[in-house]
Amino acid sequence: MEAPVRVRFAPSPTGFLHIGGLRTALYNYLFARSHTGGKFILRIEDTDQSRYVEEAEDDILRSLEWCGIVVDEGPDNPGEVGPYRQSERKELYNKYGKELIESGHAYYAFDTTEELDQMRERLQKSGNPSPKYDAITRQSMKNSLTLPQDEVTKRLEAGEEYVIRLKVPRRETIRFEDLIRGHVSFESKGLDDQVLIKSDGMPTYHLANVVDDYLMKITHVIRGEEWLSSTPKHILLYSAFGWEPPQMAHLPLIMSPTGGKLSKRKAEEEGIPVNTKDYIKHHYEPEALVNFLAYLGWSPGDDSEIHSLNELTRLFTLDRVSKGGAVFNHKKLMWYNEQYLREQSNKVLANRLREIAGKEKITLPDDDYLEKAIELLKERVSKVDELLSMGSFFFDDPKEYDPNALKKWKEDSPVLVKEYRSKIDKLSDEEFEAVKLKSLLEEVINANGVGFGKLMMPLRIAVTGQGFGPDLFASMELLGKETVLRRIDNTLHELG
RNA sequence: GCCGCGUUCGUCUAGGGGUCUAGGACGCCGCCCUUUCACGGCGGUAGCACGGGUUCAAAUCCCGUACGCGGUACCA
Numbered sequence: 001m002e003a004p005v006r007v008r009f010a011p012s013p014t015g016f017l018h019i020g021g022l023r024t025a026l027y028n029y030l031f032a033r034s035h036t037g038g039k040f041i042l043r044i045e046d047t048d049q050s051r052y053v054e055e056a057e058d059d060i061l062r063s064l065e066w067c068g069i070v071v072d073e074g075p076d077n078p079g080e081v082g083p084y085r086q087s088e089r090k091e092l093y094n095k096y097g098k099e100l101i102e103s104g105h106a107y108y109a110f111d112t113t114e115e116l117d118q119m120r121e122r123l124q125k126s127g128n129p130s131p132k133y134d135a136i137t138r139q140s141m142k143n144s145l146t147l148p149q150d151e152v153t154k155r156l157e158a159g160e161e162y163v164i165r166l167k168v169p170r171r172e173t174i175r176f177e178d179l180i181r182g183h184v185s186f187e188s189k190g191l192d193d194q195v196l197i198k199s200d201g202m203p204t205y206h207l208a209n210v211v212d213d214y215l216m217k218i219t220h221v222i223r224g225e226e227w228l229s230s231t232p233k234h235i236l237l238y239s240a241f242g243w244e245p246p247q248m249a250h251l252p253l254i255m256s257p258t259g260g261k262l263s264k265r266k267a268e269e270e271g272i273p274v275n276t277k278d279y280i281k282h283h284y285e286p287e288a289l290v291n292f293l294a295y296l297g298w299s300p301g302d303d304s305e306i307h308s309l310n311e312l313t314r315l316f317t318l319d320r321v322s323k324g325g326a327v328f329n330h331k332k333l334m335w336y337n338e339q340y341l342r343e344q345s346n347k348v349l350a351n352r353l354r355e356i357a358g359k360e361k362i363t364l365p366d367d368d369y370l371e372k373a374i375e376l377l378k379e380r381v382s383k384v385d386e387l388l389s390m391g392s393f394f395f396d397d398p399k400e401y402d403p404n405a406l407k408k409w410k411e412d413s414p415v416l417v418k419e420y421r422s423k424i425d426k427l428s429d430e431e432f433e434a435v436k437l438k439s440l441l442e443e444v445i446n447a448n449g450v451g452f453g454k455l456m457m458p459l460r461i462a463v464t465g466q467g468f469g470p471d472l473f474a475s476m477e478l479l480g481k482e483t484v485l486r487r488i489d490n491t492l493h494e495l496g
Numbered sequence: 497g498c499c500g501c502g503u504u505c506g507u508c509u510a511g512g513g514g515u516c517u518a519g520g521a522c523g524c525c526g527c528c529c530u531u532u533c534a535c536g537g538c539g540g541u542a543g544c545a546c547g548g549g550u551u552c553a554a555a556u557c558c559c560g561u562a563c564g565c566g567g568u569a570c571c572a
Contacts, residue, residue: 012572048571113570129497130568163570181501190499190568198570205572229500229567252502253565260565292508295521299509303520322509325565329507332522342535379535390533408532445531452531460532468533 013056042074063276093203105240132192376470398465405467462491
C-alpha cells in the first residue's frame with residue numbers, strides 16, 4: 001500500500017494571487033482529488049520579510065474558495081504537521097541548518113554584501129560571466145571552511161551576522177525523474193553554494209521548502225517550471241539529510257500573447273486580468289476560469305471541452321500535462337464564460353444581477369420582468385454584468401442613441417414610425433404582444449411598399465436606443481404599451 | 497555568456513513508427529436560420545521549426561542547428 005498522496009500549494013504572500021499561481025494550485029488540487037484520500041495542503045511561504053504583503057494571504061484563501069478549491073490543511077484549518085506558515089517554523093529550519101553543518105554538508109559564511117559584490121565583480125573582470133560562490137571561490141571567502149575554528153567560534157559568540165551555505169560538491173551529476181519532463185540532469189559545478197539560512201535568521205526558499213515538504217509528508221511536488229533549475233539543489237539537500245525526495249512535476253509556464261512569462265505588467269498592457277481578484281471583481285464565472293485554466297497546459301485526450309471542477313478531478317492525470325509553455329487566450333476564456341453563463345437559470349442570474357446592481361446603485365424591476373428580460377438577453381452576452389449594460393433599456397428609457405444606429409434613422413423614418421405608433425396605440429394592454437406587434441409592422445411596410453428594415457431599425461432606435469439587441473417584438477411586449485409609446489413619442493420629438 | 501527545459505494550424509491541444517491526404521476547440525471567413533444583433537447549424541482557412549540519420553515506413557525514435565522560454569540573489 002502506497003503512502004496517501006499529499007500535495008501542497010506553497011505561494012509566497014508577496015501580492016495578490018496571480019492567475020499562474022491559481023493554475024498551479026488547481027493542478028495540485030486536481031491531482032490530490034484524483035487519488036482517493038489525497039490531500040491538498042496550503043503552505044504560506046513568508047520567509048522574505050521585505051516583500052511581505054499583509055492582505056496577500058487572505059486574498060489567496062478567498063481566491064481559492066471562489067474557484068471551489070478546498071484546502072484540506074492550511075493555516076486556517078491545520079492538520080497534524082503545522083504550523084502552515086513558514087515564519088512560524090523558523091526554529092525548525094535553524095535546527096536543520098545546524099544539523100547540516102554538523103554533518104559537513106553546510107558551513108557558516110561571514111561575507112558581507114559588499115564583499116560578495118566585490119568577489120563577483122573581480123571574477124567578472126577576469127572573464128567569468130557568471131561568478132558563483134562555489135567550491136573554488138569559497139576558498140578565498142570568509143567562512144567556516146577557511147577561517148580557523150576558534151575564530152569562527154569567536155565570531156558566532158560575538159553575535160556577528162552570518163549565513164549558512166550549502167556545500168555543493170565539486171563535480172557530481174544530479175539526476176532526477178520529472179513526472180512531466182522525464183529524465184533531467186544537472187552538473188553540480190553549475191550550482192553555487194546556495195544560502196540556506198539568511199542573516200536575518202530566516203531560511204531561504206530552498207531549505208524551507210525541502211524541510212517542510214519532508215516534515216509535511218508531501219509525496220508530489222507540483223510547481224511551475226521556474227523551479228526546475230533549482231531542483232538539483234533540493235535534491236542535494238534531500239540526500240544530505242538522508243531523506244527520500246518527493247516525486248517532482250514541473251508545470252509549463254503560462255505565456256503572454258506577445259511572448260514571455262505572463263507577468264503582471266505584460267498582462268496589463270494586453271488587457272488580460274492577471275490577479276484572481278480581478279476575475280472576481282469583474283464577475284467572471286469561476287467555473288469558466290477553472291475550466292479554461294485546466295485546459296491551459298493539459299487536456300483529457302478526447303474532444304471534450306466543458307468540465308466542472310468535479311469532472312476535472314476524475315479526468316486529471318499528470319502525464320497528460322504538456323511540456324511547452326501555453327499562451328493565455330482571453331477570447332477562449334470568454335467563450336468558456338458564455339458556456340457557463342447560459343447554463344444558469346434566469347432566476348439564478350436575476351439574483352446575481354440584483355447583487356451587482358445593488359453595488360452600482362441601479363434599481364431593477366420585479367423578478368418576473370427581470371427574468372423575462374434575462375431570457376431575451378442571455379444568448380447575447382459574454383459576462384453576467386453585461387446583462388445590465390446591454391439590457392439597460394429594459395430598466396430605463398434610453399438616455400442617448402447609439403451613434404452608429406442613428407445612421408439608420410432616415411428621412412422617411414418619422415412618417416413610418418408615426419403610422420406604426422397610431423396602429424399599436426389602438427391595442428389594449430392585453431393585445432400588446434409580440435405576434436400582434438409584428439403583424440402590425442408588416443401592415444405598415446406593406447402599405448408603404450418598403451422593406452422590413454425601413455421601419456424595424458428606426459423603431460428599434462426609438463425603443464432601445466441601440467441598433468442591435470434582443471428580438472424587438474418580444475422586447476416591446478415586455479416593456480409594455482405605455483413605455484413603448486412614451487419612447488416613440490420622445491424619439492419623434494427629439495429626432496423629428 | 498553559461499546551465500536547463502521546450503518547439504504540431506494565429507492560439508489551446510489530439511497524436512506516442514504504418515489507420516495522418518494530421519483530428520478537435522477558440523479565433524477568423526463564408527453560407528443557412530433570423531428582414532436587427534446574437535445563439536444555433538453547415539462549410540472553409542490554416543500546422544508537424546530546419547537539417548541529418550535509424551527504418552521497408554517518422555509528426556512520432558536518435559543527433560545536430562535555429563528559435564523560444566526559464567534559471568543564473570542573503571526573491572520566491
